[in-house]
Each structure stands twice: as C-alpha cells, then as structure tokens.
Amino acid sequence: MVGTAGCCSALIIVLCCGPFRTSRAAGTICPKPAVPEDAILVTLHSAVNRTCAGCEGRGSWSRHNPHGNLRSLADGSHLVLSSVTYEDEDNYTCYKDGAAVCSVELMVKDEQQDGSKLFCYHRHPTHNITCHWKPSRQLHPSARATLVGVRLPVPTFYPCTYDSSSEKFTCSVLYSEGSSGRQLFYLCVSSRTTSQLTASLEADAKDLLHVGPPLNVCVAPVENNRRRLRVSWSRPEFWDGLFYHLKYQVLYQVEGSPHASNRTTKEMAFIIPDAVMGRKHLIRVRASEEYQENWGSWSEVAMGVPWSDEAKATLVSLRCGGEGEHPTEDISPM
Ligand SMILES: *[C@@H]1O[C@H](CO)[C@@H](O)[C@H](O)[C@H]1NC(C)=O
Ligand SMILES: *[C@@H]1O[C@H](CO)[C@@H](O)[C@H](O)[C@H]1NC(C)=O
Numbered sequence: 001m002v003g004t005a006g007c008c009s010a011l012i013i014v015l016c017c018g019p020f021r022t023s024r025a026a027g028t029i030c031p032k033p034a035v036p037e038d039a040i041l042v043t044l045h046s047a048v049n050r051t052c053a054g055c056e057g058r059g060s061w062s063r064h065n066p067h068g069n070l071r072s073l074a075d076g077s078h079l080v081l082s083s084v085t086y087e088d089e090d091n092y093t094c095y096k097d098g099a100a101v102c103s104v105e106l107m108v109k110d111e112q113q114d115g116s117k118l119f120c121y122h123r124h125p126t127h128n129i130t131c132h133w134k135p136s137r138q139l140h141p142s143a144r145a146t147l148v149g150v151r152l153p154v155p156t157f158y159p160c161t162y163d164s165s166s167e168k169f170t171c172s173v174l175y176s177e178g179s180s181g182r183q184l185f186y187l188c189v190s191s192r193t194t195s196q197l198t199a200s201l202e203a204d205a206k207d208l209l210h211v212g213p214p215l216n217v218c219v220a221p222v223e224n225n226r227r228r229l230r231v232s233w234s235r236p237e238f239w240d241g242l243f244y245h246l247k248y249q250v251l252y253q254v255e256g257s258p259h260a261s262n263r264t265t266k267e268m269a270f271i272i273p274d275a276v277m278g279r280k281h282l283i284r285v286r287a288s289e290e291y292q293e294n295w296g297s298w299s300e301v302a303m304g305v306p307w308s309d310e311a312k313a314t315l316v317s318l319r320c321g322g323e324g325e326h327p328t329e330d331i332s333p334m
C-alpha cells in the first residue's frame with residue numbers, strides 16, 4: 001500500500017502547481033454546499049444560545065420535527081442547548097402571543113479532518129484500484145466521500161461507501177490493465193454544511209500493486225535430515241497464475257532468535273537448507289509480481305521443527321495437511 005501527503009500538501013498541489021491552480025478550481029473538484037444564510041452552524045457537542053429578530057422579550061420556541069426532543073429551552077427568548085447532537089438538527093421557530101415571529105435552522109457542521117491518509121492499492125494487475133480512508137474525527141451521518149482521480153483534462157469522480165464496522169470509506173477506481181504513469185487522487189468529504197479536500201495520494205500506477213499474503217503456509221520436516229525444513233504455500237487470493245506470475249520471499253528464524261534469514265523463489269515451495277537442529281522455526285512468506293519489488297503482506301506465521309529420531313511422534317502432526325493445492329514443482333531457490 002502506498003500512502004502519502006495529508007490535507008496540506010494536497011492544497012499546495014491544488015493551489016500552486018497542480019491542474020487546479022485556484023481555490024475556485026479546487027471548488028470544482030470539491031464543491032461547497034449551499035448553506036442557508038441564517039442557519040445556526042455549530043460543531044458537535046458545542047453549546048447554543050441564540051435568538052432571532054422579533055423574538056426578544058417573552059417568546060417561546062418549538063421545533064418542527066414533532067418527534068424531536070425539545071430540551072433545555074430555558075430562557076424564553078433564547079434557544080438554548082447545552083451539548084448539541086445530530087438529533088438536535090431541525091428548524092426552530094419562535095412564537096410570541098401565539099404567532100410565529102422568526103425561524104432558524106440549526107445545523108451541525110463537521111470539523112476539519114486532519115492527518116488521515118488515503119491508502120490505494122490493487123491486488124492484481126487486472127483489478128480496479130481500491131482506496132481506503134478513515135476519518136480522523138466524527139463525520140456527520142449525511143457526509144459523503146468522493147474520490148477524485150485527476151487525469152487532465154477532466155477529473156473523474158468515484159463515490160465511496162462507508163463501512164461502520166471498520167469506520168472506513170472505500171472507493172473503487174477504474175483501472176485499465178497496463179496503464180502506467182502517475183496517478184493523482186484527492187478525497188473530497190462533504191455534508192450539508194461543509195466540504196473539504198482531506199487527503200491526497202500521488203503514486204506510480206505500478207507501485208499500487210499490493211499482492212495479498214500467500215495462503216496455507218505449511219512447514220514439514222524432511223525425513224532423515226536434521227537441518228532441513230520444507231515450506232509450501234498456495235497462491236495469494238486472485239492470482240490464477242495464467243498470465244502474471246509471482247515471486248515469493250520466505251523469511252525464517254529460530255524461535256526467540258533476533259536473527260532472520262530470507263530467500264526468494266518463484267516456486268510455491270522452498271527447502272530451508274540451514275535450519276537449526278531440534279529447534280522450532282517461525283516462517284512467513286510474502287509475494288510480489290515477478291518483475292517488481294513492492295512486496296505484499298506477510299502470510300500468517302507457520303511453525304516447524306526439523307526431523308529428529310527422538311521427535312518422530314510429534315513430527316507426524318507437523319506434516320502439511322491435505323487441504324487444497326500442494327505444489328509438486330521442483331524446489332530450486334533463485
Ligand atoms: C443566553 O444569552 C443571553 C443574552 O446574551 C443571556 O442573557 C442568557 O443568560 C443566556 N442563557 C444561558 C442559559 O446561558
Ligand atoms: C428547515 O426548513 C428548510 C426550508 O423549509 C428545509 O429545506 C429544511 O430541510 C428544514 N430542515 C430540517 C432539518 O427539517
């Protein structure tokens with residue numbers, strides 16, 4: 001995954017050197033919503049104490065939503081709320097002698113997001129690019145995020161969806177297999193009251209390839225050999241192996257030792273030639289497209305102990321299970 005600059009460099013690019021030279025132009029990729037002029041805009045949990053013209057003296061307030069809770073309107077002529085929540089958003093009207101004299105709309109606005117990065121990647125060279133963004137501050141329930149892909153002359157807009165369990169927005173960006181060059185993305189977050197360009201990412205298309213972890217990593221002893229361990233695995237998700245090929249890196253270390261060794265192979269199995277007799281080894285594998293150097297995520301840790309006379313009984317249980325594919329290729333480190 002590749003993550004870069006937050007809001008500030010986004011603005012610098014937008015304002016000084018990018019395709020959007022002015023803030024008005026930035027407004028075209030992240031338009032400001034039209035807010036009623038007399039609306040009361042407050043941030044979440046702040047306090048309100050307002051009145052409107054004509055309500056001075058002995059007025060009384062009511063809110064339009066009949067199911068809304070009208071709370072703590074202590075002072076007759078003033079609309080007073082102590083800690084505003086999204087539930088308080090409504091039109092409030094002041095009545096005097098039974099007649100409505102003025103109305104205001106109370107809106108909760110979002111605070112500036114900061115420091116939250118945009119992560120974009122794809123898992124296979126034929127896949128669309130996926131971008132994730134996690135807000136650094138609570139956003140209005142009506143807030144929408146849009147990813148803007150900048151390719152002159154016109155930007156492209158991709159709506160993002162919010163997942164409340166991971167608290168992230170996810171956007172899918174059309175990617176045409178083989179397209180290369182710089183990709184420039186902005187994230188625009190907008191609600192009824194505010195909009196902000198919150199994050200940006202500039203990256204080379206090829207650096208966005210982020211291969212998933214190899215699956216079913218399995219370690220088995222090599223019979224009659226006290227220094228060897230056989231590691232095998234399955235391809236990461238989405239790699240059918242038909243056109244694009246992978247290389248793998250195997251990282252291994254004796255449990256408790258700070259020193260780790262690694263080897264690279266194009267096969268889906270590897271024999272560790274220099275395991276330590278009788279010791280438990282921790283092994284992880286990761287993958288990269290064969291001509292690239294951006295390694296994907298590490299697999300889960302697998303464990304194994306080399307063969308020994310004494311431990312025969314336990315070795316049986318350490319054999320790789322029968323589930324799924326197990327490679328039969330020759331084992332030859334690169
Ligand atoms: C609201 O503001 C008015 C005028 O400034 C003030 O007299 C009143 O005490 C305030 N009410 C509360 C509850 O703070
Ligand atoms: C308040 O009134 C305006 C104008 O009638 C309307 O557009 C808006 O949706 C109302 N707001 C709420 C929260 O009901």
Ligand SMILES: *[C@@H]1O[C@H](CO)[C@@H](O)[C@H](O)[C@H]1NC(C)=O
Nearest residue numbers: 127128129158172173174175
């Ligand atoms: C790729 O993204 C585009 C635009 O977001 C979408 O229309 C298309 O369905 C996506 N393709 C796949 C295979 O997900």
Ligand SMILES: *[C@@H]1O[C@H](CO)[C@@H](O)[C@H](O)[C@H]1NC(C)=O
Nearest residue numbers: 249250251252260261262263
């Ligand atoms: C793999 O080993 C090389 C030296 O053989 C070392 O420079 C590199 O940092 C190692 N990589 C990892 C991920 O440990």
